[in-house]
Amino acid sequence: MAKRDYYEVLGVAKNASEEDIKKAYRKLAMKYHPDRNQGEGSKEAEEKFKEGKEAYEMLTDGQKRAAYDQYGHAGVDPNAGGFRGGQGAEGFGGFAEAFGDIFGDLFGGGAGGAGNGRRGAGGQQVYRGSDLSYAMEITLEEAARGKETQIRIPSWEGCETCSGSGAKPGTSAKTCGACGGSGTVHMRQGFFSIQQTCPHCHGTGKIIPEPCTTCNGAGKIKKTKTLEVKIPAGINEGMRIRSAGNGEPGVNGGPSGDLYIEIRIKQHEIFERDGDDLHCTMPVSMTTAALGGTIEVPTLGGKAEIELPEGAQHGKTFRLRGKGIKGVRSSYPGDLYCHITVETPVKLTEHQRKLLKELDKSFREAGDRHSPNAKSWTDRVKDLFK
Numbered sequence: 434m435a436k437r438d439y440y441e442v443l444g445v446a447k448n449a450s451e452e453d454i455k456k457a458y459r460k461l462a463m464k465y466h467p468d469r470n471q472g473e474g475s476k477e478a479e480e481k482f483k484e485g486k487e488a489y490e491m492l493t494d495g496q497k498r499a500a501y502d503q504y505g506h507a508g509v510d511p512n513a514g515g516f517r518g519g520q521g522a523e524g525f526g527g528f529a530e531a532f533g534d535i536f537g538d539l540f541g542g543g544a545g546g547a548g549n550g551r552r553g554a555g556g557q558q559v560y561r562g563s564d565l566s567y568a569m570e571i572t573l574e575e576a577a578r579g580k581e582t583q584i585r586i587p588s589w590e591g592c593e594t595c596s597g598s599g600a601k602p603g604t605s606a607k608t609c610g611a612c613g614g615s616g617t618v619h620m621r622q623g624f625f626s627i628q629q630t631c632p633h634c635h636g637t638g639k640i641i642p643e644p645c646t647t648c649n650g651a652g653k654i655k656k657t658k659t660l661e662v663k664i665p666a667g668i669n670e671g672m673r674i675r676s677a678g679n680g681e682p683g684v685n686g687g688p689s690g691d692l693y694i695e696i697r698i699k700q701h702e703i704f705e706r707d708g709d710d711l712h713c714t715m716p717v718s719m720t721t722a723a724l725g726g727t728i729e730v731p732t733l734g735g736k737a738e739i740e741l742p743e744g745a746q747h748g749k750t751f752r753l754r755g756k757g758i759k760g761v762r763s764s765y766p767g768d769l770y771c772h773i774t775v776e777t778p779v780k781l782t783e784h785q786r787k788l789l790k791e792l793d794k795s796f797r798e799a800g801d802r803h804s805p806n807a808k809s810w811t812d813r814v815k816d817l818f819k
């Protein structure tokens with residue numbers, strides 16, 4: 434099939450201004466945009482869309498347009514290797530790139546963030562619904578093991594009174610006069626024409642003179658629904674679980690936003706979490722620390738034992754391998770660190786005081802050989818005053 438004339442493709446005259454070419458391309462791209470042409474005829478629409486894009490790019494580039502006017506397709510054929518100039522030497526592949534230039538303002542950054550508008554089938558501005566955020570507080574045990582739970586989230590149902598139109602029964606919505614129903618208005622600023630959401634109708638293209646009293650003109654009613662949530666084992670503070678499509682509904686048939694469940698973990702009585710590791714502080718009596726022995730330590734999965742050696746010092750840390758938490762993306766569980774604090778006895782009885790005094794006397798007579806920290810400290814102080 435012979436390549437069609439670029440002016441013919443866009444339906445503009447040979448002497449059309451750049452503004453006219455842009456306008457014609459915009460119209461054509463709207464019609465054949467892949468978002469609006471799915472299913473039957475989509476292949477044909479895609480061809481038309483590409484053809485229009487190529488024509489637009491050629492005719493809005495001064496050099497290329499001049500070459501085309503003089504030599505026809507041979508002057509600018511991107512595949513012929515003949516004339517190449519300017520910057521537009523890229524292929525005609527992705528649709529995404531087509532949105533980059535003049536459609537940047539209209540299509541936003543693709544299907545991403547909330548509030549990105551594009552045209553829907555009715556010619557009105559279409560918006561994706563906002564994302565919703567839900568904070569959920571769970572215990573450390575629940576975070577470690579995972580949890581299945583239910584939450585109540587807002588949902589929207591079409592209003593029965595007005596059948597979703599938002600207009601009082603017997604009345605109807607009118608086309609917005611400010612934007613002519615398109616949902617967008619053009620603002621001229623010097624050389625530029627800026628397109629923006631119509632402030633009068635907020636992009637819906639409609640004005641409701643007498644709103645439905647049930648839904649206050651929204652056409653939908655906020656309700657709640659129950660959502661099953663599966664929290665994966667190992668989840669950590671601040672992580673988010675995404676529930677696609679459970680956010681606010683879109684405007685004019687746009688897609689719904691997403692729901693994000695943000696995890697907060699309650700402070701634990703015993704354990705502190707650091708990534709996949711757990712830490713706990715274990716008080717040990719002065720005599721147990723001195724004599725050594727088996728002590729029982731708590732873990733998330735039950736009890737464990739530590740062999741405390743004779744003469745364990747305050748601040749000594751024991752590592753229990755694999756007794757931490759297995760993170761969401763970890764292959765192995767972390768460790769549990771038990772930090773020993775040696776406790777000084779209080780509320781002594783007469784008998785205990787007597788025993789301790791005896792013990793103290795015995796220690797003093799032996800010099801500093803029973804106090805390794807004090808010995809090294811005294812040595813360092815001595816060095817300081819040498």
Ligand SMILES: [Zn+2]
Nearest residue numbers: 592595645648
């Ligand atoms: Zn209603």
Ligand SMILES: [Zn+2]
Nearest residue numbers: 609612631634
């Ligand atoms: Zn409007």
